[in-house]
Amino acid sequence: MSGFLGPLDFDSRIPRRQQTRVAAFLISAHGALARQFAFTLPMRLDAAWQTELNAQFYRESEIVSLLMRATSWIPDLALGYMAASWETAWLPAPIDGIADPRLAQAVHLATLAHAVHAGIRPAALLPVEANAQDPFVMALRRIEFESSRLLQAQILFLKGADLAPYRDAVSAALEQRHAGVRKLWRETLASIGVDAPGTE
Numbered sequence: 001m002s003g004f005l006g007p008l009d010f011d012s013r014i015p016r017r018q019q020t021r022v023a024a025f026l027i028s029a030h031g032a033l034a035r036q037f038a039f040t041l042p043m044r045l046d047a048a049w050q051t052e053l054n055a056q057f058y059r060e061s062e063i064v065s066l067l068m069r070a071t072s073w074i075p076d077l078a079l080g081y082m083a084a085s086w087e088t089a090w091l092p093a094p095i096d097g098i099a100d101p102r103l104a105q106a107v108h109l110a111t112l113a114h115a116v117h118a119g120i121r122p123a124a125l126l127p128v129e130a131n132a133q134d135p136f137v138m139a140l141r142r143i144e145f146e147s148s149r150l151l152q153a154q155i156l157f158l159k160g161a162d163l164a165p166y167r168d169a170v171s172a173a174l175e176q177r178h179a180g181v182r183k184l185w186r187e188t189l190a191s192i193g194v195d196a197p198g199t200e
Contacts, residue, residue, distance in 0.1 A: 003195050004127040012131040016074045018192045019136050022122065023071040024079050025086060025188045026143065027064050029116045029181070032090035034060035036109055052153050053106075056113065059150055063143055070139035082188070089180055097169035107163065111174045114154040115181040117147035125194060 005014045005022070037057035045051055090112060098104040123144040130137050157163070163170050182196075189196045 002193065003125075005125045005130070005192075005194060006127050008127065008129060008131075011134075012129055013072075013134045014126075014130065014136055016072045017076065018194070019071050020073050020076050021079070021082075021188060021192050022125070022140075023067045023073075023136070024076070024083065025185070026120070026122065027067050028083055028086040029090065029120070030060045030063040030067075030143075032087065033109070033113055033116065034064060036090075036092075036105075036112075040105055040109060052157065053109075056150065056153065059146060063146060066139050066142065070135035072136065078191070082191075086184060089184055093173070093176070095169055095173050098166050103162070106157070107166070107170055107173060110154045110157050111170070111177040112181075114151065114158065114174060115177040117151040117154065119178055119181045120147070120185055125189070125196075 005018050007015070009015060034057055037053050037060060041053050041057060042050065045054075092105060092108045095104050095107055098107060121144055122140040126137055126140060132138070158170055158174065186196045
């Protein structure tokens with residue numbers, strides 16, 4: 001398998017089948033984050049770490065909107081069962097040692113977001129010959145740029161003083177999330193003949 005998307009078409013664009021499956025996975029992951037940020041947001045913010053939830057919600061929503069419009073979609077029957085497995089994987093998992101449900105949900109969101117933003121580097125899949133003016137190519141590069149910015153917020157929260165008493169539990173949850181996201185990303189790329197870089 002190749003480490004890059006392609007082979008490119010005559011306009012140096014990513015094949016539509018690959019666009020469809022990569023975009024579907026990314027929309028599933030970032031859409032799940034957007035939904036969960038929206039449900040986690042309280043009507044009134046009463047803790048400092050909650051202020052970041054609002055910004056994260058809108059940035060994740062923007063990524064989903066961008067992909068929906070920049071992708072050249074084609075019908076893909078396999079996406080039905082693939083999407084079901086993805087959506088199940090994004091659901092909150094119990095975190096041992098954190099009794100406060102609001103804090104546990106925040107940790108779940110931060111670990112999932114950290115795994116998605118750090119573990120999925122879509123622009124790294126683009127061959128150098130890819131058409132730089134293609135909307136899908138530009139979208140993947142934009143998403144990777146935004147992910148690097150969003151990642152800083154998760155790092156600050158996960159290493160913050162609020163979670164100092166739960167460091168071991170947070171580290172275990174983060175490792176588990178990264179492993180799960182890497183596995184799904186590898187499987188998705190393998191289904192379109194691409195070997196995910198930097199996931200071993």
